[in-house]
Amino acid sequence: MHSTQFIKNGEIVNADSRQQADILVEDGVITQIGRDLSVPKDCEVINARGHYVFPGFIDPHVHIHLPFMGTCTKDTYDSASKAAVVGGTTTLIEMCCPGPDESLLDAYKLWKSKAEGLSACDFSFHMGVPRFDAQAESDLRQIVADGISSFKVFLAYKGALGLDDEGLYKTMQLAKELGVIVTAHCENADLIAQLQQKLLSEGKTGPKWHYHSRPPMVEAEGVHHLATFAAVHGTHIYTVHTSCRESVEVALQAREQGVQIWIETLIQYLTHDKTDAEKPRFQGAKFVMSPPLRDRSNQDYLWNALQQGLINTLATDHAPFDFKGQKDMGRDDFTKIPNGIPSLEDRMTMLWTRGVCTGKLDIHRFVECASTETAKIFGLFPQKGTISVGADADIVIWDPKYRGRISARTHHMNIDYSAYEGQSIKGRPARVLVRGQSAAENGKFTGQLGHGRFLKREPNHF
Ligand code: URP
Ligand code: ZN
Ligand code: ZN
Numbered sequence: 001m002h003s004t005q006f007i008k009n010g011e012i013v014n015a016d017s018r019q020q021a022d023i024l025v026e027d028g029v030i031t032q033i034g035r036d037l038s039v040p041k042d043c044e045v046i047n048a049r050g051h052y053v054f055p056g057f058i059d060p061h062v063h064i065h066l067p068f069m070g071t072c073t074k075d076t077y078d079s080a081s082k083a084a085v086v087g088g089t090t091t092l093i094e095m096c097c098p099g100p101d102e103s104l105l106d107a108y109k110l111w112k113s114k115a116e117g118l119s120a121c122d123f124s125f126h127m128g129v130p131r132f133d134a135q136a137e138s139d140l141r142q143i144v145a146d147g148i149s150s151f152k153v154f155l156a157y158k159g160a161l162g163l164d165d166e167g168l169y170k171t172m173q174l175a176k177e178l179g180v181i182v183t184a185h186c187e188n189a190d191l192i193a194q195l196q197q198k199l200l201s202e203g204k205t206g207p208k209w210h211y212h213s214r215p216p217m218v219e220a221e222g223v224h225h226l227a228t229f230a231a232v233h234g235t236h237i238y239t240v241h242t243s244c245r246e247s248v249e250v251a252l253q254a255r256e257q258g259v260q261i262w263i264e265t266l267i268q269y270l271t272h273d274k275t276d277a278e279k280p281r282f283q284g285a286k287f288v289m290s291p292p293l294r295d296r297s298n299q300d301y302l303w304n305a306l307q308q309g310l311i312n313t314l315a316t317d318h319a320p321f322d323f324k325g326q327k328d329m330g331r332d333d334f335t336k337i338p339n340g341i342p343s344l345e346d347r348m349t350m351l352w353t354r355g356v357c358t359g360k361l362d363i364h365r366f367v368e369c370a371s372t373e374t375a376k377i378f379g380l381f382p383q384k385g386t387i388s389v390g391a392d393a394d395i396v397i398w399d400p401k402y403r404g405r406i407s408a409r410t411h412h413m414n415i416d417y418s419a420y421e422g423q424s425i426k427g428r429p430a431r432v433l434v435r436g437q438s439a440a441e442n443g444k445f446t447g448q449l450g451h452g453r454f455l456k457r458e459p460n461h462f
Pocket of ligand 2: 291
């Protein structure tokens, strides 16, 4: 069915430009941008006066289905994609995470089947590689041919999702051959295991000890490890959830030495710190994730690096586990607390409130780190990540005057707590369009489950 939208009076903000102009959308694609365009007959007119008009935001690190630590994440594409669009995220890339003995191809089909026909936003996957053998290689080639141009490796979580060094070497080699980027969770698994055992043997069992089992040097070593393996083959790499100065500095050194490395940080590391995981009566478990929340002194460094473009992208690593029934599996042993701080719905409002409103992040970097650069790194640009003629009409009309508070009582994520409970926000999406179709309005889902499409991504796009 033919559909037309006309967005007038808004201020369009791209990563590299800003203009007062109208936008014409036809059948989900932006077809005209200009001042005083004539309004076609029978089209939906959206008045964006007093609002910014941003390209739809992209979250490149999301877990929706994740069997992990003896349990499984709570969201489905029903809840997660609603949460995404209400928060301004119109495309997400989920981590497909097979277990050590699972068929990669079967896992890929399973993860994809959970999104297709249900997601309200567009989606893709990073393909997890828990082991590398002849079957895994053949599966990975098939998965890349199906439109996946990024792998995911875990240097942590040994015996579960983690990949050994021989596997890492071979994965890097294949990725180079296929023109695929390798995203990686960088923490030294053996160091963590030793530190966990030491802490537990000393009777240190509460959530706050999680940090001490994974100090910054454990992450920095992981980044160095990854960069070394990448350098051998010349593979493009991307460090997910980079949490602290130490590991960013190692990544930047590698970049200076010619490694093709991109750096992601998370909203949680900018808004929370390790004292959250020290909250009494086991409340700290809500803030247990890996790498852990860091000392507050890291935050200025991370904001600066993000503003300067040294850190490339801002994601969530959304991994939703309930407090009751899941996080409390680790009441007597912090190593059993499922890791993750759900944030899919709150990323952009928090980034705006804590970043743009405080002057830590300029409005163009806001768009770039959460949309444009992400689209470029993962082969989605210029279909996504920009308000330009020919691009998909994924559009966020942002109300900078909105004032409100975050609460688990009103969020769409299928989770029994919010890490941002009671926090105030200044600004939010007033309207969100996914390929021209209404997806959210002022905190309410207005979209259609199943409208989201699988995005085929070509390798060798760099
Ligand atoms: O704590 C986290 N990050 N949970 C999700 C799994 C992962 O490591 O990304
Ligand atoms: Zn991770
Ligand atoms: Zn993750």
